[in-house]
Amino acid sequence: MSTDTSPDPGITAEVADADRRRNRRVRRLLFGCTSITVLTTIAIFAVLFDNAFQFFTDERFHQWLIGMAADLTLYFPEQRVGLLEFFTDTEWRPSHADDPRFGIIPLAAGTLLVTIGAAFVSIPIGTATALYLSEYATPGTRKYLKPTLEVLAGIPTIVYGFFALTFITPVIVGPLGALFGISVGRFSALSGSIVVGIMTIPMVASISEDAMSSVPDELRNGAYALGASKYRVSLSVVLPASISGVMASYILAVSRAIGETMAVLLAAGYSANLTGNPFDEIMTMTAYMVDATRSTMTVGSVEFQSLFAVGLALFCMTLTANLVNDYVKRRYREVYR
Amino acid sequence: MAQTDSLITTDVSVTDRERTSRPDETVVRADGLEVHYGEERALTDVDIDIPERKVTAIIGPSGCGKSTFLRCVNRMNDQIDTCRIDGDLSFHGKNVYDDDVDPVALRRKIGMVFQKPNPFPKSIRDNVAYGLRVQGKTDDVDARVRQALEGAALWEEVEGQLDSSGLDLSGGQQQRLCIARAIAPDPEVLLMDEPTSALDPVAAAKIEDLIADLAREYTVIIVTHNMQQAARISDKTAVFLTGGELVEFDDTATIFEDPDDQRVEDYITGRFG
Ligand SMILES: Nc1ncnc2c1ncn2[C@@H]1O[C@H](COP(=O)(O)OP(=O)(O)O)[C@@H](O)[C@H]1O
Ligand SMILES: [Mg+2]
Numbered sequence: 001m002s003t004d005t006s007p008d009p010g011i012t013a014e015v016a017d018a019d020r021r022r023n024r025r026v027r028r029l030l031f032g033c034t035s036i037t038v039l040t041t042i043a044i045f046a047v048l049f050d051n052a053f054q055f056f057t058d059e060r061f062h063q064w065l066i067g068m069a070a071d072l073t074l075y076f077p078e079q080r081v082g083l084l085e086f087f088t089d090t091e092w093r094p095s096h097a098d099d100p101r102f103g104i105i106p107l108a109a110g111t112l113l114v115t116i117g118a119a120f121v122s123i124p125i126g127t128a129t130a131l132y133l134s135e136y137a138t139p140g141t142r143k144y145l146k147p148t149l150e151v152l153a154g155i156p157t158i159v160y161g162f163f164a165l166t167f168i169t170p171v172i173v174g175p176l177g178a179l180f181g182i183s184v185g186r187f188s189a190l191s192g193s194i195v196v197g198i199m200t201i202p203m204v205a206s207i208s209e210d211a212m213s214s215v216p217d218e219l220r221n222g223a224y225a226l227g228a229s230k231y232r233v234s235l236s237v238v239l240p241a242s243i244s245g246v247m248a249s250y251i252l253a254v255s256r257a258i259g260e261t262m263a264v265l266l267a268a269g270y271s272a273n274l275t276g277n278p279f280d281e282i283m284t285m286t287a288y289m290v291d292a293t294r295s296t297m298t299v300g301s302v303e304f305q306s307l308f309a310v311g312l313a314l315f316c317m318t319l320t321a322n323l324v325n326d327y328v329k330r331r332y333r334e335v336y337r
Numbered sequence: 338m339a340q341t342d343s344l345i346t347t348d349v350s351v352t353d354r355e356r357t358s359r360p361d362e363t364v365v366r367a368d369g370l371e372v373h374y375g376e377e378r379a380l381t382d383v384d385i386d387i388p389e390r391k392v393t394a395i396i397g398p399s400g401c402g403k404s405t406f407l408r409c410v411n412r413m414n415d416q417i418d419t420c421r422i423d424g425d426l427s428f429h430g431k432n433v434y435d436d437d438v439d440p441v442a443l444r445r446k447i448g449m450v451f452q453k454p455n456p457f458p459k460s461i462r463d464n465v466a467y468g469l470r471v472q473g474k475t476d477d478v479d480a481r482v483r484q485a486l487e488g489a490a491l492w493e494e495v496e497g498q499l500d501s502s503g504l505d506l507s508g509g510q511q512q513r514l515c516i517a518r519a520i521a522p523d524p525e526v527l528l529m530d531e532p533t534s535a536l537d538p539v540a541a542a543k544i545e546d547l548i549a550d551l552a553r554e555y556t557v558i559i560v561t562h563n564m565q566q567a568a569r570i571s572d573k574t575a576v577f578l579t580g581g582e583l584v585e586f587d588d589t590a591t592i593f594e595d596p597d598d599q600r601v602e603d604y605i606t607g608r609f610g
Contacts (some may be wrong), residue, residue, distance in 0.1 A: 094538045218455040225413060225449035226468035226518065227441045236467075 048315055051308035053320040054300070056081055080302055083303045086309065092107020092272040092288070094303045095295065102306055104313060106274040110282035111317075114192040114264055115257040117278065121197020122253050126204025127239075127246065133205070134212035137307055146206075153202035161266030164195040168267065177279045187269025190278035195267045196260050207252065212238050244332035255321035259314065261286040285314050345455050350366040357510050364389045364526060369424035372581070379405045380581040382424070387573070389412065392548060394555045394571035394589065395444040395599070398604070403560040405417045407528050409433075411447040412440040428526075436533055445472050448519030448555075452531040454511035456503035456518075461486075461495050464514055481521055488554075489517035490547050509540025516547065520555065527551060528561040533566065536587055564605060566592035568593050576601045 004284070053061035057077035064077055081102045088158025133142055169184065169191045177184035184190075215238050223233045223316075239246065269281035270291045283291070289307055297304045365434040372380040379402045387393050395403045404412070412433060414420040425432050433443055444464055448468075458463050465482045469475065482499070486492040491513040495506070503514050511515060512532060529548070532539035548570050551557055559565050567574050567589065574592040578584045585592060585601045596602045 170591040216455070217456060218451060218453055221413065222451065222457065222515070222518075223467070223471075224416065225411060225444055225451075226471050226522070227444040228467075228471045229441055232471060237457055304500065 007303060045315065048308050048312040051305055052312040054080075054210070055302065055309040055331040057307035058085070076235070081306075081309075090274050090282070093165060093305050095297075102302070102304070102309075104285075104310065107171060107283060107285045107310060108286050108313070109274055110189070110268065110272070110287070111258055111284040111314075113189045113276070113278070114196055114268055114284055115254055116262075117190065117193020118200060118257040119250070119254055121194055122200040122204050122257075123250055125197075126201045126211060126249065126253070127208055129201065129205035130208035130212055130246070130249075131234050131239070133209045135230065138292035146209075148216050149202045149206055156262075157199065157260065158262045158266070160195050160199050161264040163262060164191050164267030169196050173279070179192055180279075182277075182279045185269075187267065187271075188279050188283040189268050189282045190277075192268030192282070192284070193263045193278065194265050196257045199260065199263060200256055204249045204253045207244045207249035208242070211242035211249070214245075244329050247328045247332060251321055251325040251328065255318045255325070258317050258321065259286065261290060265290055286308050289314075305308040339372075342434055342442070342538050348542050349369075354480050358498075362389045363387065364429060365558070366427045366430075367409070367425065368427070370426050371423040372402070372407065372409060373421045373423075375419040378581060380409075383581075383583045385557060385583060385586050387556065387574060390552055390554070391572040392552045392559060392570055393573040393575065394567035395558065395560045395575045395577065396562070396567045397577035398579055399562060401577040401579050404576070405579055407558065407560055410439075410526070410528055411449055413445050413449065415440055415486050442588070445522060446524050447526040447528060448522070448524040449528040450512070450515050450519050450530070450532045452507055453535050454504070454513050454515050456511050458502065460500045461506070461514060462499040462502050465517045465521050468518060473524050474522060482517075485517040485521035486514075487514045488520050489518055489552070490543065490550075507540070508535050509543060512536060512540070513547070516544070516551075520551070525556060527555045527557045529557065531562060534562065538564060542567075564593075576604065578604065 047325045050061045053064070056079065057064070058080055059067070059077055060156050068074065086102055086104055088105070090103055091101040091103050091104050093099075093101050094104045116232075133145060136143060150244050165186070169186065169188065171187055172194065173191045174184050176190070177188075219237055219241055228236070262282050263286045268281045268284060268287065270287045271281045272283040272288065275282065288310055292307055293301070340403065365385075367383045367385045369484075370380055370383040371378065383406065385387060395406060395525050399401055406482065408414045409422060409426050410428070414422060420432055426434060428443065428446065431438075445468075460469070462482055463481075466478050469478055469481055474481070483492060486495065489507040491510060494510060506514060512535075514545065516532075517529075524563070533544050536544070545566065548557055548559065552572075559567075571589045573586065574589040575586040576584050576592060576596075576598075584597045585596055587596075592601065593605060596605065
């Protein structure tokens, strides 16, 4: 068993060493890029939470932690804005000189009003568009319509805002309000709903259409062979078979509507009314954040820190939408063999 | 299958006698049928008389137009833009390509089972009831569903789980579900396009057994690439060869034991490409 006669047909680790090192470097690079998104998400959440903590108490979360660690006693920081007030007070007037109030309900209601209204626009129209593109349109028509949808999706949201201000409000919402004897101002929740709804149609249409087109033709043929007509095949076979993708598109559209800012600001306004009347001006959570950052406030003041509290609430809402999306995808996924 | 002959004729009720008393009445007849996909010809001058309540097998090498022929019968070719049909294909003497024929109405008389089991992503009950609902047969749905599942030899296996998804069944069960779905609205003809080729041998054997039973009530036209299967289950066999030509059509026994055409003999004995 002498080592000098050991055979070497060129299959030892040494040969592939350089390759392996390069492989390792590439893997680290790719991992590094991937971790940027993860770290950013964590950092955003940390900053929001740290600052929102100061909104409710008299210090930042990390300061409080350090303080506790220093003298090893558990103490509760002094309250500035109570959680109860934040979640139950029905008024939002942070810059009121004598009696500032921080109830998120009007803002959350504004966001929900716009979101739900938008869903009433984007879901039916988007689904119908998807069905048309996937089941009815000829390849020629589809070739022109799909890119048009994508253009619609690519328009900057501020442009939609101007569209609301100069068209939707005066031409659609104004006359509609007049019909009910209501005079509509420059801003209204309804305008916000319509414009956000229109903005999110392409998202619903395009994701739903992808889901519908991937329904295997065998299913359609099965229904046709039973004497089903086209509309019935579309509604009773294609739609149910693509439901997980279709639902996902709805949830993405809703989550986009929750976070939508510029168009909503120009369409729905920035006056924190708690109202169910769609012709009233309202303020969404995002609109407040834009409005507040434009005004002069002291860093660290309650008003300034309220930005982070609202931001954190917004973050939680969209996060919830994403979790629901994941759940729906898993729950409704059908396996075709 | 010659025994089933007498079975059918003795079974028949008086009202049906007129239609079925002559054992070889033609249900589907092709006369000079030609099919093109764009410029490419898929069927060449096909003449065939398919008898009622028999199993007619269609065999031939792949690409010879078997599926194309089947899709002509219930006009599923309408779904294909490039497809052009010349000549006659008649159902009970009526050309199905006449202007006044509604393919939707035609398909209510002619059911179809596909190569790959294709249950809808719905419950077993809703799968079977689909054709009934489409065709407006909404009375006694539960009874009809049960009857169809029994007819497809699936009832005993799914009796307690009619509300679970059809997709949860095994491949062979799915295919029998598709057969139940096709027979639930009580068509006259059942088209089957290689219904066992995606199944394991045990599941395939179950379906073969079932086909013999189905022929008591329905005219079955089955495409298969499996010659043993054709020999086992069919009364009549049509042999298509490359180019979309119907080379020979006769009693199955004749085709397999004493074919007229040399090319058929070559194909049967495996000497044909
Ligand atoms: N949808 C279609 N479009 C164009 N050509 C087709 C289509 N379906 C079948 N063909 C052509 O028609 C011929 C017969 O096909 P098919 O009927 O599927 O044969 P088989 O079922 O015997 O294998 C083949 O040459 C095939 O390429
Ligand atoms: Mg075929």
